[in-house]
Structures are given as structure tokens and as C-alpha cells.
Amino acid sequence: MSMTIGQWIRAGLEDVPKKNTIPVLDGVRAFACLIVIWFHIYRIPRDLQIWPTQPAVHKVLNSFLFFGRYGVTLFFVLSGFLLFLPFVKALLFEQSWPSIRQFYLKRVFRIMPAYYLSLILIVLIFQRQYLQPEHWKELGLFFIFFMDSTQATFKQLNAPYWTLAIEWQYYMLLPLLVLGMRLVVWRARQNYRLFVTIACVLAIIGWGIFTRYYGAYFLERHPTESLLVPRPVLDVILFFTYGISGKYLEDFGVGMLLALCFVYARHPSISPRIRQVLQKLSPWLWGVGLFCLLIMVLWSYNQSYPNTWPLFSQPWLFQYSYLISELCISFSFGLCVLALLFGPMQLKRPFEWFPLRGLGLISYSLYMWHLPLLLICMQRGQSWMEGWSPEQAYGVYWLWVLVVVIPFCFLFYRWVEKPGMKLGERFKRPRSEAALVASDNKASLVEQGRRREFPELERSTRSWAD
Secondary structure, eight states, X not given: OHHHHHHHHHHHHTOOXXXXXXXXXHHHHHHHHHXXXXXXXXXXXXXXXXXXXXXTSSHHHHHHHHXXXXXXXXXXXXXXXXXXXXXXXXXXXXXXXXXHHHHHHHHHHHHHHHHHHHHHHHHHHTOGGGGSGGGHXXXXXXXXXXXXXXXXXXXXXXXXXXXXXXXXXXXXXXXXXXXXXXXXXXXXXXXXXXXXXXXXXXHHHHHHHHHHHHHHIIIIIOTTOOSSSOHHHHHHHHHHHTTTTOOOHHHHHHHHHHHHHHHHHHSTTSOHHHHHHHHHHHHHHHHHHHHHHHHHHHHHHHHHSTTSSGGGOOHXXXXXXXXXHHHHHHHHHHHHHHHHHHSOHHHHGGGGOHHHHHHHHTHHHHHHHHHHHHHHHHHHSTTTTXXXXXXXXXXXXXXXXXXXXXXXXXXXXXXXXXXHHHHHHHHHHHHHHHXXXXXXXXXXXXXXXXXXXXXXXXXXHHHHHO
16 A cells, blocks of 8 residues: 555656756755745744744754745755756857747746646635735735735735745746847857856846845835935836845856856866866865855844854844845855765765655645645644643644645645646647648658659669568
């Protein structure tokens, strides 16, 4: 019976090695989703005042649980890596350019069906106030993926949705960014294209930091000031370029740098010594990445609970944290991902473990649905868990995740996400299939004409076949 269930789960996940996939990143994606869940299990009960916040108790544990919020940073790094990957070969080695039409079709059918269905169901079941006319404007921003741009929708309705807006806007922008990069990169000599491309990606990272600075300056510190344009015009510019917490281009940019390194080092024309060096360095990259993450764990917690860690209570750290902390965290994650990409099997094996990879495959559904389902357990169970310690309640919440949330998200993946992806494949096929049929018809007509013109050829062909 267990084998039957296991086979059914594997069939539902389609856990079959496919061309151009990187299995270890499925495990990394699962890890990113799990740490977001552990942050919500840690933080939401305190926001709901199920029990009071006690930052001074278990400082190390609280710091690590609080750091789970940066799972979204790891998601952004992975998106920058995976989506930029098919464009890198074309940029560096002038190979065939990826189809922009197929890129957008794949993103639309991968994201929209599951997102819109989850949005509609969450509104109808949990957030019916959005059906009232006074909330239609906010609801409309959720439908067009701009729920990250105003306080009225930021982390509202379903808190994780704001990151989907960031992701979607990056998806829409990336092909245009890469076309602009091509105009610059292809003008350079072959030997310099890697460096020119790196410069372009660094410019994207720089733009992300710049928009974070001026967005925080005008929205949070000087909400009535303006620069060069009237304030209403500036508000529109900020709506699209900054939103409420920035567009996180520095995170995507780190992922793009990883893609450059990965494709360049693995290309047949590049000396294998580069790959060997990266393989030898991978344990060091892993160690440095984890050490940097430890520093960011303590620093980020100290920003929210000052003086918890006196080492990070310097005034300049507080002053510039909003500007550079996101880049530091994405860089730390990037070092770890780079180590996994080129590291030994012992390092990769935990992330390629099937249960973890399975969670990575359903991570999109798990990311969208875990919080509404957790809130059911937290709100309904508050009365009968009264007097329990936080540790006992945490255990119950994780049991709920294992028994209810993950199975529900697996079914949602199988019944909603997979059909959406298959529908996208159908939309990508007609043009290629039509071209193939037209080519076959043309070849058939040419062959018929040739045989009418050279009947002896047809006789000789028939005699050979006989």
C-alpha cells in the first residue's frame, strides 16, 4: 500500500529527470518555502496576541525564527538565476535567441491559473469584505499584480501575495532588460562579453539599491517633498518603480550573476580548469555563505529588537540597514547556491532528497496557501490551546502543516498547476506543429513534381523498394 501511495505521489509530481533541469534547486526552493512557513508560525501568533512577544528569551532561537522572513529573498535569487539562464548563452556566445513569446506564455500559464483561483477562493471563503464596492479598487490591484504598491493592499488579503507581485513584474520586465543588454553586449568582442554582461547586471543591482534609497526617502522620510516633477507625478513614478518596500532588483541581480557564472563555467569552449577551481572552492563558498548568513541573522533581528545583540547596535548599522541588508542577504544566499551548483555530491544530496524536492515542486501552491490554512488552525485552536507553552503550540502548528497544508497543496498542484502548465504547452505547440505540417506538405508537393518531371526516378525507386 505504501508503495502504491509513493508511486501515486511521484506520478502526481512527475518527478522524472528532464532536460535542462537542476534537481538540487528544487530542494533549495523547498527550503526557502519552509523557512517562510517557520517565520509565520513564529510571528503570526504574536501578531494575533495569542501569546506575548518575549524577544529577550531564547535570543538565538528567536533570531533564527525571525530570519525566516528572508526566505522570499532566496526565492528572488532563484528566480533571477533560472529565468536569466536561457538568455545567457545567447548573450555570451551569440547563439539563437530564446523565444520571447514562449517565455511569456510559459510564465502566464505557470502563474496565473493557480494564482487567480487561489485569489478567488480566498476572497470567497476568508475575505468576503473585498466583494463590497468600496474594496473593488484594492481587489483590482491584486488582479493586475500591483498589490505591492500601496499600503491598502501591501501584505493584505493574503500576506504572501505581495512577493508574487514583485516576481510577476520582474517576469514582465526581464525580456526587455535582456534585449537592452544585447545591444551593448553584442557590440563587444567575444573575449570581453562576460565582463560587459557582468557590468550590465551590476547596473541592475545598482538601480535596485538606488530606487530603494529614493523610495524610502520620499515615501517614509519626506512624504511631501518632490524632485524635478510635481509630487503627484512623483507618486505615480514611485508606484511603479518602488511600491512600498522596493522591487528587489538587487536580489534578482545576484541570481543573474550566478547564472552568468554557471553558464560560462560549463560551456564547452571554456577551459575545464575553471570548473575544477569552482569545485575545489565550493566547500569554502558554502562555509563563507553560511557565516555571512549567521551575521545577517543576528543583524536583522537586532534591527527589529535593538540591543539584543550589542555588536550590531552601532548607529551606522541602523542608518544604512534598509539600503544594504537585502543585498547582503541575497549575496550570502548566492554563495551557498553557487557552492551547491558546483559542489560535490555529498553537499548536493540533502537537497536532492525526494521528499524535499517534492516540496520544492509544490512550493508555489504551498507558498500561496500555507498562511490562510495556518490561520484556521491558529484562530480555531486558540481556545483549546489556552495555557499551552509556545513550544507546544509550535508543534501543533507544524503537525497541521504536515497533515493538512502539504496534502492540500499537493492536490492543488496536481489539479490546478499541472493542467495550467499543460495548457501552456498546447499554446506553444500550434505554431511549431503548423510549421512542421507545412514543411511536410511542401516536401510532398516537391517530391510529386519531381516524379512527374522525372518518371524514370519513380520507377527506379519502386524497383529498389521491391
